Amino acid sequence: MKAIKLTDIGIASNRQRKELAADQLIELAGSIAKNGLLHPVVVRENVGNGYLLVAGERRLKAIEHLWVMGENLRCGGLEFAEGLIPCTYLGDLDPVDAFEAELEENIRRLDLDWRDRCIATSQLFELRKLQAEKAQAAAPTVADIAIELRGSSKGDYQESTRREIIMARYLKDPDVAAAKSVDEGFKVIKRKEEAARSAALGESVGRVFNAQSHTLLFGDCLAAMKGMNTGTFDCILTDPPYGIDAQDFNDSGGKANAAGHTYDDSLDLWRLLMHAFGRESFRVSKPQAHAYIFCDIDNFLELRALMRTAGWKVFRTPLVWHNPTSQRAPWPQHGPHRRYQMCLYALKGDRPVLKLAPDVLEYKSDENLGWAAQKPVGLYTDLLARSCRAGDSVLDPFCGTGTIFPAAHGGKIRATGIEMDATAYGIAVKRLGELK
Secondary structure (H helix, E strand, O other): OEEEEHHHEEOOOOOOOOOOOHHHHHHHHHHHHHHOOOOOEEEEEOOOOOEEEEEOHHHHHHHHHHHHOOOOEEEOOEEEOOOEEEEEEOOOOOHHHHHHHHHHHHOOOOOOOHHHHHHHHHHHHHHHHHHHHHOOOOOOOHHHHHHHHHOOOOOHHHHHHHHHHHHHOOOOOHHHHOOOOHHHHHHHHHHHHHHHHHHHHHHHHHOOOOHHHOEEEEOOHHHHHHOOOOOOEEEEEEOOOOOOOHHHOOOOOOOOOOOOOOOOOOHHHHHHHHHHHHHHHHHHEEEEEEEEEEEOHHHHHHHHHHHHHHOOEEOOOOEEEEOOOOOOOOOOOOOOOOOEEEEEEEEEOOOOOOOOOOOEEEOOOOOOOOOOOOOOHHHHHHHHHHHOOOOOEEEEOOOOOOOHHHHHHHOOOEEEEEEOOHHHHHHHHHHHHOOO
C-alpha cells in the first residue's frame, strides 16, 4: 500500500459508473470516518500522467466528503493527511489486463443503474473479444456473456444481455439516456431508427413519385381485383356499401350535388359483395398487410366473421370515426344527429403498425364534391400513416370520388382505386389530375 496524491489519480472517461448517489457517498464517508478505510483504492500507472484509477471511485468520492466534514482518513492502522489516498498499485498492466481488473471490481455491483449496467456489459463483451484475440481463440458470443453474467443463455437472459450491449452504443443520445429502463430506451431507439428509415425511403421514393404513380380504374371492383396479381398491396383501405338500403336516403341534407346514394345498398347484395371482397382482398394483399373497411354498426359482426373466414386476423372492436360536423339525422323529428361511423381493422401476417394511435378518430367533413358518402382526406391520411411507408401500395376497391389519392399522395404511397359509378369516377379523375 502506498500514499498517492489525489490530484495524481485520473479517472478514465469510459468507466461504466456514471452517477454516484450523494446520500450513499455521505453514508460511506461516515462509515470510513468511524471504521477507517477497509480496502485501499486500486490504481495502475498512467504513462506520463500519474496514475489511473482501476477500482474504488466511490471510495475516492467518499474520502473527499470525509475531508469536507473535517474528519481524518485512516487505513490499515495508518493515518493519511488530507490530499493523500491509500492505494494498491497494480503496476504497469497491459490494456487488456487493466481492463479486466476494473471490470472484475465493478461489473458485478448490484447498485449500478441500468445505464451503467449496459456500459459494463458492453465493456465485458469487448474485453472477452480482446482476450480471445490475444489467445487466438474463438470470439465470444452474446450467449457466452449471458452465461457469465446471468448464469444462463436461455430466453430472456440472452435477450437482456443483447439489449444491454446494443443500448450502450446509444447512451450519448439524450432521449435514450433519459429513459427509465432498458426496455423503454430500446423503444426510443426503435422509434428513431424507424423514423430515419422512413425519411430516407421517402426521400428516395420522392425522386420518382408523381401523380402518374397512382392508378384509377373504372368498372366492377370484383372483376378488376380478379385480374390483379396475388400479393400486390400493403394495405386495403376502402368505404364499400353498408347494406342498409342507403339508396332510399335523401341527399345528405342538401350537401351533395348528386342524387344521394345511387347504388343498390340492399343487405342481400352487400352479403354477396363482401363475401367475395373478403376473399379477393386477402389474395391481392401482401403476406404482411393491413385492411381498413368502413361498415355499419348492424353489419360489423357479420363483416368481422367473413373477413376472418377469408384469412384476415380482425381486431375485435371497430375503429370509430367521429365527425363533429355531420348533419345526418335518421329521425329528423326525434333526433339525434348521427356523428360517428365504424371501421373494421384487420391484419394479415404479422405486419406491425408504424405508430400506436387511438381507436377513435375525429375529422370534420371536407367540402362535398357531389357524392353522398365522401370521406375526408384527413381521415384516410391518418389511417394510412398507421400502416404505410413511402413507396408502399394501397388499394381502394370502392374509391368513390377518390379520397384515397390525395391521402396517399401526401405520404408518397402508391394508390390504386376502382369505381363503377360514372359520376363519382369523373370526380376522382379530376382529383387525381390536380395532384402535383
